[in-house]
Amino acid sequence: MQSQEVGHPLLDNGLRETHGVNAANALMRELSITYEGDSLRIGNAIQENMTTFDSAFERSIAPTLEALGFVRSNDYFRLDGQLQQFRDKTGATFSARPDWHHVELDLYVETKSGTLNCKTTVKTAASAEARARRDCSLRGQPFGTYHMLQNQFSHSRYKQAAVQSALTPQNMIVVFAERVPYATMIAYAKVGLVAIHLDALPQYLQYIRFARRGLPVQWNLPYPEESATFVL
Structure with missing residues (x-):
């Protein structure tokens, strides 16, 4: 496998922004930084499959999701090997990339830190x-x-609802960092979006496991202070 002096966009671009092109290349040579495919080699050490995140929030929740069996998703949704197209209410098409994938359950997760617009x-x-x-x-x-x-x-609730409608909540779920206020959950439900919070994800995975086996189960997300429950 052939090595090359530059090749990882995050590291290369970061060094060039802070040091300039010539200085960055010199620093990479000094540290013996090379690339072999998707692997980063520093001297004799290799770091495989460098994970990238779109935000500090995504990085902060990564350990929780990884502990539950999720891996970072770096590709867009595909259908029969082709880029899957979704449609908004006017018929305009768009593509979508999930944040995480549970390979065992084939469940995709989109994580959000705040209210969807x-x-x-x-x-x-x-x-x-x-x-x-x-x-x-x-x-x-x-x-x-x-x-x-x-x-x-x-970051639109309508976009997430359109994606989820095409895939079903059993295959793609939106997960918020904190418990979503009841009124906001009602607003999401009105546009057809099913969402949960991070603390409820382990139980949701159990629901998916049973559903994958064809068992007649349902998912309940209670709001006892409102004497209400969201049922899936």
Whole structure:
């Protein structure tokens, strides 16, 4: 297997941003950093399958999900080997990439740290994001995480509901870091989205295990303070 001096985008780009291209290449040579396929070699040590995360939140919950048997998903949903296309309510198509995959149960998980926005279509989200970026630029402010959560279609309840509708909640579930307020859960349910919180995920996995075996089981997410239960 042939080694090359540069090749891992995160490490290469990070070094180049902080040191410049020439200095970065020199530093990589000094540290004996090379690549063999997807593996990183530093001297004689090899680190396999470097996991990347989209946010600090995703990195923080990784140990919990890995302990439950999930692995990081770095590919988009596919159907018969082809990139799977989903549709918003206007018929516009989009693709989607889950955060985690439970290989044994073939269950995908999308993790979220905050309330999903109400952008209904790919177009309305793109327009809202463009306006937000323009406003940030005029104010001399960065377009940060807050603006992404408020405007991007990837953080829309309608997008997640469309994906889940095509795949079913037994194959793709949205998991929030904290328990979702009851009123918000009602709002999600009204657009067809089934969601749970991280602490409920182990029990949800048990439900999926029984369902995969064809047993007649149901999933209950109780809200005792509201004398209510969400049933799947």
